[in-house]
Amino acid sequence: MTKGIFPENFLWGASTSAFQVEGGIHEGGKGVSVADVLSRTHSADYADSSVAADFYHRYREDIALMAELGLRSYRFSINWTRIYPLGDEAEPNAEGIAFYHRVLDELGRHDIEPIVTLYHFDLPQHLEDAYGGWRSRKTIDCYVRYAHTCFTEFGARVRWWQTINEQNLMIRKHMPIDEPDLTRRERVRHQIDHHMFLAGARAIALCHEMLPEAKIGPTFAYLPSYPATCRPEDVIASQDADNLYNYYLTDIHVFGEYPSYYVNWLTEHGWMPDFEPEDAEILAAGRPDYIGFNYYLTYAAEWCPEDAPADYLSILHLSVPGRFRYVDNPYLVATEYGWAIDPVGFRRSLRELWQRYRLPLMITENGIGVREGIAEDGRVHDDYRIDYLRKHICEMGKAIAMDGIPVISYNAWTFIDVVSSSDGFSKRYGFVFVDRDELDERKLARVPKDSFFWYQRVIESNGQDLGEGLE
Numbered sequence: 001m002t003k004g005i006f007p008e009n010f011l012w013g014a015s016t017s018a019f020q021v022e023g024g025i026h027e028g029g030k031g032v033s034v035a036d037v038l039s040r041t042h043s044a045d046y047a048d049s050s051v052a053a054d055f056y057h058r059y060r061e062d063i064a065l066m067a068e069l070g071l072r073s074y075r076f077s078i079n080w081t082r083i084y085p086l087g088d089e090a091e092p093n094a095e096g097i098a099f100y101h102r103v104l105d106e107l108g109r110h111d112i113e114p115i116v117t118l119y120h121f122d123l124p125q126h127l128e129d130a131y132g133g134w135r136s137r138k139t140i141d142c143y144v145r146y147a148h149t150c151f152t153e154f155g156a157r158v159r160w161w162q163t164i165n166e167q168n169l170m171i172r173k174h175m176p177i178d179e180p181d182l183t184r185r186e187r188v189r190h191q192i193d194h195h196m197f198l199a200g201a202r203a204i205a206l207c208h209e210m211l212p213e214a215k216i217g218p219t220f221a222y223l224p225s226y227p228a229t230c231r232p233e234d235v236i237a238s239q240d241a242d243n244l245y246n247y248y249l250t251d252i253h254v255f256g257e258y259p260s261y262y263v264n265w266l267t268e269h270g271w272m273p274d275f276e277p278e279d280a281e282i283l284a285a286g287r288p289d290y291i292g293f294n295y296y297l298t299y300a301a302e303w304c305p306e307d308a309p310a311d312y313l314s315i316l317h318l319s320v321p322g323r324f325r326y327v328d329n330p331y332l333v334a335t336e337y338g339w340a341i342d343p344v345g346f347r348r349s350l351r352e353l354w355q356r357y358r359l360p361l362m363i364t365e366n367g368i369g370v371r372e373g374i375a376e377d378g379r380v381h382d383d384y385r386i387d388y389l390r391k392h393i394c395e396m397g398k399a400i401a402m403d404g405i406p407v408i409s410y411n412a413w414t415f416i417d418v419v420s421s422s423d424g425f426s427k428r429y430g431f432v433f434v435d436r437d438e439l440d441e442r443k444l445a446r447v448p449k450d451s452f453f454w455y456q457r458v459i460e461s462n463g464q465d466l467g468e469g470l471e
């Protein structure tokens with residue numbers, strides 16, 4: 001069914017992020033990021049970012065493996081603290097810039113298109129300590145200057161840019177706010193969110209000015225829901241869940257202003273952030289060229305009574321009294337980490353985003369996290385990953401062929417095993433196995449998994465050969 005439906009220039013890719021893959025955190029003049037600190041303090045039993053997959057030292061070998069896999073694109077992030085170790089210095093760090101030039105050289109040599117995220121959870125810790133991080137508008141200026149440096153240095157070779165990875169998830173999952181009072185805490189969270197919107201919009205406007213040929217957009221965590229039943233209240237609940245935790249982000253970016261449902265919700269709770277007079281103009285001036293999104297799972301949402309306990313931050317069990325709460329979807333099977341696997345929901349997501357925004361779409365992450373190891377024959381038999389990816393790619397194929405949706409690129413998460421953002425190194429997503437465990441790095445040997453050879457055929461055949469079992 002996928003015959004001839006993927007455009008010739010379709011970017012088959014894979015993804016990573018800097019703090020999860022690079023390691024080498026004390027090298028090349030790099031500063032400390034909040035992601036480094038969080039990965040260290042998260043759990044003593046988990047690997048942190050200090051060695052990770054050691055891409056910092058092995059990027060040549062790894063990019064050669066990308067070439068063997070046949071990748072047409074590699075979506076990765078620049079580590080903000082390699083370019084500006086503190087975040088507020090006058091001059092960037094030449095060694096950090098040189099590292100990414102080497103990475104881009106290597107990708108260029110193998111004809112792999114770089115898709116670059118400017119900021120993937122790794123705010124310089126110094127900005128957090130000195131100014132309160134995104135609480136302060138100072139951080140917006142530091143981010144824009146960092147973006148300016150990246151556009152100047154790498155703009156000649158990078159056509160695809162992303163401003164911020166998963167801002168909508170980052171504000172609740174990767175930013176502990178030490179404030180016991182709920183209203184004040186959530187008020188801070190939404191001020192932080194507002195500042196990131198301004199930063200993203202300014203980076204987009206700057207990119208358009210400096211690099212007219214380039215394309216730039218946000219990439220967000222798309223976590224859509226179904227109504228738990230066809231009860232009208234559940235249908236509204238599901239729409240509320242999607243608006244308040246997903247679409248508010250893309251609405252602000254694409255339409256250049258806060259949507260009314262969001263202003264009303266924030267105001268109702270006393271969470272509306274402060275606006276400066278120039279903010280409306282900044283948001284209106286930074287419209288994206290495409291939408292990037294990360295897709296892993298879906299939810300079911302039902303109406304939530306006013307007197308139910310609130311949980312505004314949970315990943316799997318959001319509960320927003322008077323609006324919605326997540327419940328299990330009996331039609332889906334979840335991964336061992338509780339993420340409901342939903343390839344059909346992937347097609348629905350592509351439809352929803354296209355119908356709402358009429359902008360080209362890029363999948364920046366999609367994959368399955370599992371605990372796995374090397375079998376006795378020395379290989380990694382990850383048939384569950386092949387199954388997951390095959391079904392998602394098949395649904396993407398239908399979205400392109402039957403629904404006419406323009407999809408630029410599909411980047412599986414991840415190219416190689418990395419430190420998970422929440423569950424250490426044991427939760428693996430890669431096409432390439434890294435032989436280490438949480439605290440013992442062993443030799444960090446690379447072992448291509450069965451999915452590597454499967455994806456190689458998918459790319460070679462431009463999506464026509466998805467292997468056995470395709471409907």
Ligand code: BGP
Binds near residue numbers: 017020165365413422
């Ligand atoms: C996204 C992040 C990635 C990655 C992925 C898998 O939220 O953008 O950085 O980590 O999810 O999540 P996890 O590592 O928590 O399983």
